[in-house]
Amino acid sequence: MIFYFSGTGNTRWAAQKVAEATGDRLLFIPDELKGDCSYSLVPHEAVGFCFPVHGWQPPHIVREFIRRLKLTSSFPLKVHFCYALVTCGDSIGRTMNILSKELATIGLGLNSRFSLIMPESYVCLPFMYTDTPAREREKIEKATADLEQYSELIVKHTRNERHIRRGLTPWTFSHVFGAYFNAKMISDRKFTVDADSCIHCGRCQKSCPVGDVTLVDGLPQWHHDGSCTNCLACYHYCPQHAINYGIITRKRGQYYFGHDEQLKDSNIEN
Ligand SMILES: Cc1cc2nc3c(=O)[nH]c(=O)nc-3n(C[C@H](O)[C@H](O)[C@H](O)COP(=O)(O)O)c2cc1C
Numbered sequence: 554m555i556f557y558f559s560g561t562g563n564t565r566w567a568a569q570k571v572a573e574a575t576g577d578r579l580l581f582i583p584d585e586l587k588g589d590c591s592y593s594l595v596p597h598e599a600v601g602f603c604f605p606v607h608g609w610q611p612p613h614i615v616r617e618f619i620r621r622l623k624l625t626s627s628f629p630l631k632v633h634f635c636y637a638l639v640t641c642g643d644s645i646g647r648t649m650n651i652l653s654k655e656l657a658t659i660g661l662g663l664n665s666r667f668s669l670i671m672p673e674s675y676v677c678l679p680f681m682y683t684d685t686p687a688r689e690r691e692k693i694e695k696a697t698a699d700l701e702q703y704s705e706l707i708v709k710h711t712r713n714e715r716h717i718r719r720g721l722t723p724w725t726f727s728h729v730f731g732a733y734f735n736a737k738m739i740s741d742r743k744f745t746v747d748a749d750s751c752i753h754c755g756r757c758q759k760s761c762p763v764g765d766v767t768l769v770d771g772l773p774q775w776h777h778d779g780s781c782t783n784c785l786a787c788y789h790y791c792p793q794h795a796i797n798y799g800i801i802t803r804k805r806g807q808y809y810f811g812h813d814e815q816l817k818d819s820n821i822e823n
């Protein structure tokens with residue numbers, strides 16, 4: 554069983570590859586949160602968590618899901634192989650330590666940990682940009698090779714694997730910068746739409762993993778109900794670059810996994 558979250562498709566791609574290798578069920582966390590989050594595990598079934606790093610921590614929606622998760626098994630839960638595969642633009646800080654603590658509260662041990670460096674999706678701070686096309690290709694090539702290696706370890710339920718890029722001073726990044734980021738900067742309040750550029754295609758609404766965008770008279774409106782994960786899918790998938798986050802993203806690039814291929818519509822099917 555693989556629980557995953559993804560905004561711009563990097564993690565969806567990775568989780569789908571692992572599911573192909575393992576034959577495990579692939580479950581999208583925002584959809585699962587609409588139900589009772591109860592699952593029964595068959596003997597020897599692995600439990601995987603795949604998600605992007607947000608501010609050097611697991612995204613809020615993943616933490617909320619774990620707090621609601623109810624797993625049952627005829628064995629103690631710790632017997633089941635449990636792993637996490639996270640994607641990031643650069644480094645994950647103490648994301649795995651934070652996740653491991655969350656999982657311990659529901660009786661799961663985090664046995665193996667993997668991170669993949671993927672194209673950058675965060676562009677809402679002065680020093681944050683999408684990658685150049687060359688860097689994007691380089692990251693995806695390396696991630697493809699890493700993922701093949703990780704999938705083999707996951708298929709064999711290999712424990713105590715640590716293939717993660719924590720970066721410099723992980724504690725400071727996760728518990729100082731990341732804590733501030735996740736407490737104060739995850740919001741849909743700064744999104745705007747340029748009505749003159751918008752072609753009313755609805756991709757922003759369709760790409761939002763949590764249903765936070767509705768078209769009203771052909772233009773997106775954000776619900777301001779606390780559901781936004783700041784994944785930036787609505788911004789990146791807009792074919793007109795009509796959506797902005799404050800003024801900072803006006804001159805920033807756009808990215809989603811597969812944007813340079815003929816995969817555009819399949820990539821926004823959550
Ligand atoms: C809100 C937000 C916060 C992010 N924080 C980090 C971070 O702390 N470290 C990092 O290396 N990448 C960070 N990123 C980049 C993403 O983790 C990375 O691009 C990821 O692969 C996107 O996955 P997705 O396409 O499945 O949504 C962040 C992206 C977003 C949207």
Ligand code: SF4
Pocket residue numbers: 746750751752753754755756757758771772773790791792793794795796
């Ligand atoms: S994706 Fe862009 S062009 Fe399409 S409806 Fe949304 S804002 Fe308008």
Ligand code: SF4
Pocket residue numbers: 560741760761762763764765766775780781782783784785786787788
């Ligand atoms: S409103 Fe935009 S940034 Fe917020 S969750 Fe939806 S797609 Fe992601």
